[in-house]
Amino acid sequence: MAPSRDFYETLGVPRDVGTEELQRAYRKLARTYHPDINKDPGAEERFKDISEAYDVLSDPEQRRRYDAFGPDFRQVPPDMDAQTWARARAAAGPGGARRGRGGARRGGATADDVWFQSGGTRDIDLEELFGGMFGGRRGGGWGPVAGADQEAELELSVEEAYSGVRRSVTLSGPDGARTLEVTIPAGVTDGQRIRLAGQGGQGSDGGAPGDLYLRVRLAPHPRYRVDGRDISVNLPLAPWEAALGTSVAIDTPGGEAKVKVPAGTSSGRRLRLRGRGLPNPRGSNGDLYAVAQIMVPRRLRDEERRLFEQLAATSTFDPRRQS
Secondary structure, three states: OOOOOOHHHHHOOOOOOOHHHHHHHHHHHHHHHOOOOOOOOOHHHHHHHHHHHHHHHOOHHHHHHHHHHHHHHHHOOOOOOHHHHHHHHHHHOOOOOOOOOOOOOOOOOOHHHHHHHHOOOOOOOHHHHHOOOOOOOOOOOOOOEOOOOEEEEEEEOHHHHHHOEEEEEEEEEOOEEEEEEEEEOOOOOOOOEEEEOOOOOOOEOOOOOOOEEEEEEEOOOOOEEEEOOEEEEEEEEOHHHHHHOEEEEEEEOOEEEEEEEOOOOOOOOEEEEOOOOOOOOOOOOOOEEEEEEEOOOOOOOHHHHHHHHHHHHHOOOOHHHOO
């Protein structure tokens, strides 16, 4: 890795990466490029780069200094701030106070120089990383490796998300399929993850299993539309119901509810039923919105036609001139 190579780029992670994501990225790359697995001529050098990047970014203090000073962070005295260091670098001119990978600073190599050149892995336990993959070393094993976290999608109906449900989930893996009985709590939302501790990938050499995350997906519904915890449903109304006002019974995921329709309601008006959306175990429930849709008969009986004609002759209402 060139001295200017960015450690975050080396591991393929964003600068705000968390501890768990950082560890997963390192383990994946290390398993790929470890010279005992990968015989490519450049694999060993790549493995050294990966190890150095993880060694720095996994240590909170080193990561803080790396974020502040960049590749020069090892040269900066502990009590110096970033602005002072920048001024010192500028005064030293191009190449001042720097050292390359293949050589030491003027005046002899330091412990950091030696480690940097050798691509060592300070504070990185390779036994923990590789488990028994390369058995026969250091007394016969590399130690326990925790299992990987896994994720699967779980499709639910709106009614199941509202009330909660117990479902059988079948997962495929290297050891075959396995089925889990999972209790889904009431009020889960689309995209929400449910964590099942210890149900992920199996660890090796006594390592703890990973976790399984079920990501909820709400299936399309013929009546309900869901936005977060809010639910919308169409409310068909006759013209006279919309004009005069009425009270209408509608079906909701939680059962029947009454909607009060104010007089003068037009199509598209949203009538809110507070708290009748998806439940929220940790806060306020969502709302249900009944969306007015004014319907007219496809075929009029003679009396109905006469009444509509009478209304048309006497009414001054013009919907195309309403604001």
